[in-house]
Amino acid sequence: FFNTPARRKFMRAEGTEFRHADQLVRRLALSRFDVGFRLRHQNRSVFDCRAAGDDAEREKRVAALCGEEFMESALYIEESRGDLKLRGWLALPSFSRAQPDLQNFYVNGRAVRDKLLAYAMRRAYADVLHSSRYPAYVLYLELDAAAVDVNVHPGKAEVRFRDSTRVHDFLFGAVHRAIRSVQPAPEVHHQVSLAPSDATQPEPQRVLRYEVPRSSPMAAREPIDLERSAWAALQARPEQREEIAPSLEDAPLGHALGQLQGIYILAQNRHGLVLVDMHAAHERVIYERFKQQMADGGIAGQALLVPITLNVEEDEAELAEQRSAEFAKLGLELERIGPKTLAIRTVPTLLPSGDATVLVHELLGRETDSPARGHFAEIRDAQSRVLAEMACKAAIKAHRKLTLAEMEALLRDMERTELSGQCNHGRPTWVQVPMTELDRLFLRGR
Numbered sequence: 001f002f003n004t005p006a007r008r009k010f011m012r013a014e015g016t017e018f019r020h021a022d023q024l025v026r027r028l029a030l031s032r033f034d035v036g037f038r039l040r041h042q043n044r045s046v047f048d049c050r051a052a053g054d055d056a057e058r059e060k061r062v063a064a065l066c067g068e069e070f071m072e073s074a075l076y077i078e079e080s081r082g083d084l085k086l087r088g089w090l091a092l093p094s095f096s097r098a099q100p101d102l103q104n105f106y107v108n109g110r111a112v113r114d115k116l117l118a119y120a121m122r123r124a125y126a127d128v129l130h131s132s133r134y135p136a137y138v139l140y141l142e143l144d145a146a147a148v149d150v151n152v153h154p155g156k157a158e159v160r161f162r163d164s165t166r167v168h169d170f171l172f173g174a175v176h177r178a179i180r181s182v183q184p185a186p187e188v189h190h191q192v193s194l195a196p197s198d199a200t201q202p203e204p205q206r207v208l209r210y211e212v213p214r215s216s217p218m219a220a221r222e223p224i225d226l227e228r229s230a231w232a233a234l235q236a237r238p239e240q241r242e243e244i245a246p247s248l249e250d251a252p253l254g255h256a257l258g259q260l261q262g263i264y265i266l267a268q269n270r271h272g273l274v275l276v277d278m279h280a281a282h283e284r285v286i287y288e289r290f291k292q293q294m295a296d297g298g299i300a301g302q303a304l305l306v307p308i309t310l311n312v313e314e315d316e317a318e319l320a321e322q323r324s325a326e327f328a329k330l331g332l333e334l335e336r337i338g339p340k341t342l343a344i345r346t347v348p349t350l351l352p353s354g355d356a357t358v359l360v361h362e363l364l365g366r367e368t369d370s371p372a373r374g375h376f377a378e379i380r381d382a383q384s385r386v387l388a389e390m391a392c393k394a395a396i397k398a399h400r401k402l403t404l405a406e407m408e409a410l411l412r413d414m415e416r417t418e419l420s421g422q423c424n425h426g427r428p429t430w431v432q433v434p435m436t437e438l439d440r441l442f443l444r445g446r
Contacts, residue, residue: 022046026065027111030104030138033058062089062138066102070095070136075182077139079174083147084167086174088139092182093128093422095136102136107148109140113157117141120168124175127287127384128419130426141171180418192431194441252415253430256407262399265407272435278402278410279395280423285413286350287391287424294387299331301346308344309337310357316364317342330386332360348390355393362389388424 011017018041026047029037033052040046047065052058063071073095078087091102105117125135149160161167253276254269265276293299312320320327321336331348347356363386396402402410414420414429423429439445 027104029061029065031106031109031111033061066104066136066138070102075178077174077178079178081170083144084170085142086139086171089137090139090175090178091136093125093135093179093419093426094428096129096133096426097136098133100134103134104138106140107150107159108142108145110150110156110159112159114159116161116164116168117171120171121175124172124179127424128179128422128426133426141167143167182419182421192433192437194433194437251411253411256404256411258404259402259407262401265402265410267407267411269432271432272438273433274430275433276411276414276430277423277427278407279398280425280427281414281420281429282410283391283395283423283425284420284429285410285417286394287388288417288419289350290348290387290391291384294329298329299390300349301328301331301333302349303333303346304344307335308357310342310344310360311340312342312361312364314340319364320360327363330390332356334360348394351390351394359390359393384424391424 022039022041025037025039029035029047029049036049036051038045038048049061049064050057052061059071059074062074070091071089073092074089075092076087076089080086100118103113103118103121105112105114105121107114107117121135121137129135147162149162150156152158152160251269254267254274257266257268259278260266260275263278265274265278265281267274267276290299317336317338317340320334320342324334327334328346331346331351332344333346335343335345337343342360344356344360351359421429
């Protein structure tokens with residue numbers, strides 16, 4: 001600071017300034033795998049990354065700079081559309097952060113923090129992350145240099161795309177499909193530790209790889225009906241019941257053993273013990289089914305033999321009358337039979353009729369409290385929140401006793417449902433406790 005002594009007073013504590021320098025060098029090291037980087041501080045080596053020439057060495061560098069836990073939850077993505085190319089690593093929803101400190105995005109090799117890109121990523125993770133959590137990723141976007149302006153920020157931290165909508169849609173679609181492609185894999189993620197590890201050798205890196213098929217779109221998977229499959233299981237003869245569920249080798253989430261406190265399902269698979277939050281898991285299954293039904297034209301409804309009478313405010317009754325078509329798409333048929341009275345004649349098939357009144361009250365109350373009064377007018381944007389609320393009401397509640405057949409049906413449903421690892425609020429639906437952890441807990445083999 002000899003030539004600019006005034007700058008000295010703006011310096012923070014030594015530790016703070018070092019963290020800034022450390023973050024900068026790490027971002028540089030993630031941008032150029034063909035260059036080696038070494039960072040030393042106070043005669044101590046912080047990290048030493050040699051030039052990486054192949055995929056294994058690149059993954060090793062990412063693990064050193066972003067953490068082993070990130071790489072254990074990493075999903076590798078590679079997709080292209082015209083001149084747009086995207087590659088890199090996405091953390092599964094089970095690995096999230098309390099702040100956006102592990103979000104590395106590169107455009108043509110330049111590290112950027114762009115609002116458009118951040119918004120696309122946030123949308124892609126919207127159904128699987130809690131609103132207070134942030135996704136983690138290391139992504140590289142390449143496109144024609146003439147299609148992006150890098151001179152819109154003094155520090156070159158932001159860019160402007162000539163066709164921002166195209167870039168946003170490409171990024172959102174690629175990440176969204178990649179996340180939804182992941183099926184339950186107990187040997188890779190959702191594992192928990194029960195006892196301190198005494199292992200001296202680190203476990204090998206396990207990176208999921210995802211590449212978009214170039215020929216046909218991803219096949220849609222239809223979840224089986226929980227109630228119907230459970231009923232079929234109950235109707236099976238005793239000698240046939242052993243064939244209801246596949247073997248441990250074929251069932252990632254294994255076989256149900258029982259319930260714990262009426263909240264969790266205990267199951268065993270070939271890796272060990274599986275714990276399932278039955279409400280959260282069923283909520284995800286129903287939520288995905290509701291979304292599919294909406295995409296097919298509307299949620300299936302079931303007419304009530306005896307309509308439910310509901311007392312509401314007069315402005316809420318007017319709203320229900322005006323927006324009857326939008327409610328019908330949600331499987332709700334509402335009829336105004338008085339100035340402050342509604343009759344619920346049809347409810348969504350998967351929603352218990354007892355929860356219909358609560359749902360209608362919440363939907364009408366939210367709409368009338370909204371300054372814009374555009375909740376249903378903008379149903380495309382608000383649809384996920386409405387469906388999530390309906391799924392929460394329709395899902396099995398805690399302390400409900402399930403039969404083994406019903407538990408088995410839910411496990412199979414989870415295996416067939418996209419994003420079944422998290423509920424639509426972002427909470428995990430299941431965890432895997434490996435046998436090695438159980439053995440360590442009980443000191444077996446010592």
